[in-house]
Amino acid sequence: MLPPHRxxxxxxxxxxxxxxxxxxxxxxAWAGMPMDFGIYAQVAKLAEASCFDMVFLADNNCVPQTDWxxxxxxxxxxxxEPIALLSALAVVTQRIGLVAxxxxxxxxxxxxARSFGTLDHLSRGxxxxxxxxxxxxxxxWNFGRDAHLAHADRYRRAASFVDVAKGLWDSFDxxxxxxxxxxxxxxxxxxLNILDHQDEHFSVRGPLNLSRPPQGYPVLVQAGGxxxxxxxxxxxxxxxxSVSQTLPEAQAFYADIKARVAGQGRDAAAVxxxxxxxxxxxxxxxxxxxxxxxxxxLLHPDVGLSLLSFLTxxxxxxxxxxxxxxxxxxxxxxxxxxxxxxxxLARRENLxxxxxxxxxxxxxGHSMVVGxxxxxADHMQEWFEGGGADGFNVMPPTFPAGFEAxxxxxxxxxxxxxxxxxxxxxxxxxxxxxxxxxxxxxRGHVALSD
Amino acid sequence: MLPPHRxxxxxxxxxxxxxxxxxxxxxxAWAGMPMDFGIYAQVAKLAEASCFDMVFLADNNCVPQTDWxxxxxxxxxxxxEPIALLSALAVVTQRIGLVAxxxxxxxxxxxxARSFGTLDHLSRGxxxxxxxxxxxxxxxWNFGRDAHLAHADRYRRAASFVDVAKGLWDSFDxxxxxxxxxxxxxxxxxxLNILDHQDEHFSVRGPLNLSRPPQGYPVLVQAGGxxxxxxxxxxxxxxxxSVSQTLPEAQAFYADIKARVAGQGRDAAAVxxxxxxxxxxxxxxxxxxxxxxxxxxLLHPDVGLSLLSFLTxxxxxxxxxxxxxxxxxxxxxxxxxxxxxxxxLARRENLxxxxxxxxxxxxxGHSMVVGxxxxxADHMQEWFEGGGADGFNVMPPTFPAGFEAxxxxxxxxxxxxxxxxxxxxxxxxxxxxxxxxxxxxxRGHVALSD
Numbered sequence: 001m002l003p004p005h006r007x008x009x010x011x012x013x014x015x016x017x018x019x020x021x022x023x024x025x026x027x028x029a030w031a032g033m034p035m036d037f038g039i040y041a042q043v044a045k046l047a048e049a050s051c052f053d054m055v056f057l058a059d060n061n062c063v064p065q066t067d068w069x070x071x072x073x074x075x076x077x078x079x080x081e082p083i084a085l086l087s088a089l090a091v092v093t094q095r096i097g098l099v100a101x102x103x104x105x106x107x108x109x110x111x112x113a114r115s116f117g118t119l120d121h122l123s124r125g126x127x128x129x130x131x132x133x134x135x136x137x138x139x140x141w142n143f144g145r146d147a148h149l150a151h152a153d154r155y156r157r158a159a160s161f162v163d164v165a166k167g168l169w170d171s172f173d174x175x176x177x178x179x180x181x182x183x184x185x186x187x188x189x190x191x192l193n194i195l196d197h198q199d200e201h202f203s204v205r206g207p208l209n210l211s212r213p214p215q216g217y218p219v220l221v222q223a224g225g226x227x228x229x230x231x232x233x234x235x236x237x238x239x240x241x242s243v244s245q246t247l248p249e250a251q252a253f254y255a256d257i258k259a260r261v262a263g264q265g266r267d268a269a270a271v272x273x274x275x276x277x278x279x280x281x282x283x284x285x286x287x288x289x290x291x292x293x294x295x296x297x298l299l300h301p302d303v304g305l306s307l308l309s310f311l312t313x314x315x316x317x318x319x320x321x322x323x324x325x326x327x328x329x330x331x332x333x334x335x336x337x338x339x340x341x342x343x344x345l346a347r348r349e350n351l352x353x354x355x356x357x358x359x360x361x362x363x364x365g366h367s368m369v370v371g372x373x374x375x376x377a378d379h380m381q382e383w384f385e386g387g388g389a390d391g392f393n394v395m396p397p398t399f400p401a402g403f404e405a406x407x408x409x410x411x412x413x414x415x416x417x418x419x420x421x422x423x424x425x426x427x428x429x430x431x432x433x434x435x436x437x438x439x440x441x442x443r444g445h446v447a448l449s450d
Numbered sequence: 451m452l453p454p455h456r457x458x459x460x461x462x463x464x465x466x467x468x469x470x471x472x473x474x475x476x477x478x479a480w481a482g483m484p485m486d487f488g489i490y491a492q493v494a495k496l497a498e499a500s501c502f503d504m505v506f507l508a509d510n511n512c513v514p515q516t517d518w519x520x521x522x523x524x525x526x527x528x529x530x531e532p533i534a535l536l537s538a539l540a541v542v543t544q545r546i547g548l549v550a551x552x553x554x555x556x557x558x559x560x561x562x563a564r565s566f567g568t569l570d571h572l573s574r575g576x577x578x579x580x581x582x583x584x585x586x587x588x589x590x591w592n593f594g595r596d597a598h599l600a601h602a603d604r605y606r607r608a609a610s611f612v613d614v615a616k617g618l619w620d621s622f623d624x625x626x627x628x629x630x631x632x633x634x635x636x637x638x639x640x641x642l643n644i645l646d647h648q649d650e651h652f653s654v655r656g657p658l659n660l661s662r663p664p665q666g667y668p669v670l671v672q673a674g675g676x677x678x679x680x681x682x683x684x685x686x687x688x689x690x691x692s693v694s695q696t697l698p699e700a701q702a703f704y705a706d707i708k709a710r711v712a713g714q715g716r717d718a719a720a721v722x723x724x725x726x727x728x729x730x731x732x733x734x735x736x737x738x739x740x741x742x743x744x745x746x747x748l749l750h751p752d753v754g755l756s757l758l759s760f761l762t763x764x765x766x767x768x769x770x771x772x773x774x775x776x777x778x779x780x781x782x783x784x785x786x787x788x789x790x791x792x793x794x795l796a797r798r799e800n801l802x803x804x805x806x807x808x809x810x811x812x813x814x815g816h817s818m819v820v821g822x823x824x825x826x827a828d829h830m831q832e833w834f835e836g837g838g839a840d841g842f843n844v845m846p847p848t849f850p851a852g853f854e855a856x857x858x859x860x861x862x863x864x865x866x867x868x869x870x871x872x873x874x875x876x877x878x879x880x881x882x883x884x885x886x887x888x889x890x891x892x893r894g895h896v897a898l899s900d
Contacts, residue, residue, distance in 0.1 A: 061560055081533075087533075117531075144652060207527075301705060
């Protein structure tokens with residue numbers, strides 16, 4: 001039976017020990033989660049039992065914050081490499097999508113196309129690639145560079161990188177492999193395409209040593225909210241992870257992105273906007289607020305101030321009164337969109353530095369609801385029906401309890417309201433998202449005659 | 451109960467549809483194996499049921515041969531990315547070691563250290579890294595270079611690369627992670643080590659965003675047989691995959707490597723030499739020979755000649771009479787050791803070009819036995835007890851039949867002779883190989899005080 005109307009898409013943003021930065025200290029939290037595959041498997045299975053579209057992994061090729069007195073109090077300095085982790089999760093799940101972040105700045109398109117293409121084969125069509133350009137100088141220092149590339153250069157390189165990756169995935173036509181034991185012909189050499197890409201960023205001959213992925217291309221995800229990021233998203237992305245604090249902000253972003261997508265001649269409905277969303281949910285609002293208060297008490301001031309500095313491009317808050325107002329923040333070359341969201345939040349709610357970091361440490365600029373299941377579901381429905389979102393990247397405060405509360409209390413409510421599936425109807429991530437399987441793109445390949 | 455004496459180590463060299471290049475055409479062969487995880491899982495479980503030390507995956511970041519009229523007749527132009535594949539296999543196995551090839555020439559130490567470290571965590575201590583320098587120009591063209599690096603440069607880069615990887619794995623001391631919910635201290639910053647490596651090849655600050663791997667370092671494997679390759683192996687390797695046609699060749703290699711290892715002040719017994727070995731085994735020698743004849747009939751001349759050209763550094767055999775003798779081959783910059791083995795084989799057995807490619811297409815220069823289980827086991831025992839090998843990297847002609855014949859017929863015989871384990875006594879790859887877990891190396895780290 002077809003769904004009667006447009007439905008929500010849900011991702012589980014699977015971050016370390018939970019999205020509350022002090023969440024690992026909660027009595028029932030799995031503090032050993034970062035290196036423990038068994039726990040990731042348990043969480044992914046729970047997301048699949050709740051019919052989530054996908055699990056989503058962030059990534060860094062560095063320890064992003066190096067303010068050690070604060071960082072030693074957090075769990076995010078060590079994470080499993082996402083392609084390896086998702087390849088293992090592909091074995092213990094059957095339907096849920098598997099999306100990993102991959103940087104275009106400190107990697108090579110041949111490696112990235114291989115890894116995500118392999119994940120798509122291993123999972124039989126459930127891979128997604130969250131394309132990021134990386135905004136952390138600590139990452140540059142691990143790859144022989146003194147400083148990270150400038151914002152505009154990163155995005156130009158990213159656009160070329162994605163083109164190359166697509167060209168590599170198209171190396172063999174879908175029907176190239178005959179596997180004909182009688183004639184001894186394994187593949188039709190006339191269906192092999194040599195990319196031979198050359199531009200200022202990359203020189204890549206191909207072919208990729210991989211059959212075309214089951215989904216054609218893994219689902220392309222993008223998260224940059226800057227002007228350059230939105231342009232890249234409008235041209236290439238199929239899912240957009242956004243950061244918005246309020247519905248008006250979300251509506252403005254949503255309308256802008258859909259217009260840019262249409263401006264590229266693409267179907268705006270085939271691009272899904274999924275803001276991050278931090279829910280603290282309990283049977284009653286009072287209980288949810290109690291849980292939140294417990295978590296906030298576990299937050300050490302060093303951690304809050306360090307995170308705030310990190311998210312504002314390294315701004316040094318130490319000369320300022322922590323209980324005074326937020327000073328004017330200079331423009332930065334990193335995380336431009338998030339910086340604006342954070343500054344707007346402080347101004348709008350007239351928050352002190354301390355109040356701001358207490359808010360940021362929780363959801364890092366994403367929207368948040370602390371309340372009953374009805375209140376959480378109402379918020380999601382309002383954004384979904386009000387032109388702010390096609391779905392949400394759900395950021396549980398803790399694992400397992402914070403996520404279990406969402407799947408036990410909120411998901412059934414969304415399902416009863418007809419907003420979310422009660423069973424998967426397809427088998428690939430493209431199926432879940434209602435995205436078409438892309439045919440091989442026509443480009444200047446050297447086609448070989450057989 | 452301790453084994454009464456030194457025992458064999460066995461690896462399964464898991465190559466595509468089998469090591470006979472036309473093996474995919476056999477009636478019972480799995481022609482779809484290259485992209486089918488389910489088949490890899492079945493084969494790995496069979497190897498584990500037979501108590502193999504490890505499965506082993508080769509790798510290329512390219513389609514290595516581009517003589518398309520020949521290559522279209524083979525299955526090796528597409529392979530799953532090894533780290534992703536082994537991460538998935540880690541979930542469906544419990545004890546067997548998981549060794550992947552990783553190039554030091556077209557990758558970055560931070561990426562490689564992360565991937566293999568993650569595999570070691572996912573598998574709870576079963577990862578191994580086969581360190582190769584890559585000898586194929588087709589790979590260079592996928593990474594923006596006109597030609598591959600010269601042999602000596604590749605090995606200098608490799609030595610530095612391995613040093614950096616070890617330094618990155620040592621970023622956190624084994625006991626750095628306190629996970630102390632009460633104090634809120636997750637790790638002891640005094641047990642964090644900043645590598646800050648700088649040399650002509652790499653500038654890598656660290657730390658790696660990963661706990662120290664369960665094995666300390668993944669097991670380090672090396673396969674180069676050239677002088678530079680042997681030097682690298684003597685300094686760094688714990689397992690050496692070698693290529694030898696005859697016992698005297700194997701003995702000479704074994705003695706040379708063990709002497710070089712001792713010359714580095716290392717324990718020669720703690721480095722395991724495992725030549726490749728291609729067994730075609732059946733209940734009787736006549737049946738084995740019949741099977742081999744069937745496989746050889748499936749070998750197309752285009753494929754044989756193309757492979758011979760590839761393995762001799764691109765030498766063009768077309769001007770020569772295919773039924774005449776092998777011409778003098780010029781020295782090459784790639785695969786030096788294998789070239790010598792091939793040329794010696796042709797000279798020793800007075801083979802024509804055709805006879806040579808028929809031999810090479812089978813085992814690519816590695817030793818081979820076509821015979822009964824007793825004959826295969828006798829060969830292995832002779833090499834093992836005669837100072838030619840500590841074990842073998844087994845190269846079945848086909849999957850599944852060629853490998854099942856080995857596990858059903860040969861493994862029980864080796865076990866009855868007391869040469870091979872009947873159950874795993876440990877849980878990590880280091881346990882299986884009798885290798886110590888390396889402590890963190892003292893080097894010029896910047897240690898932070900807490």
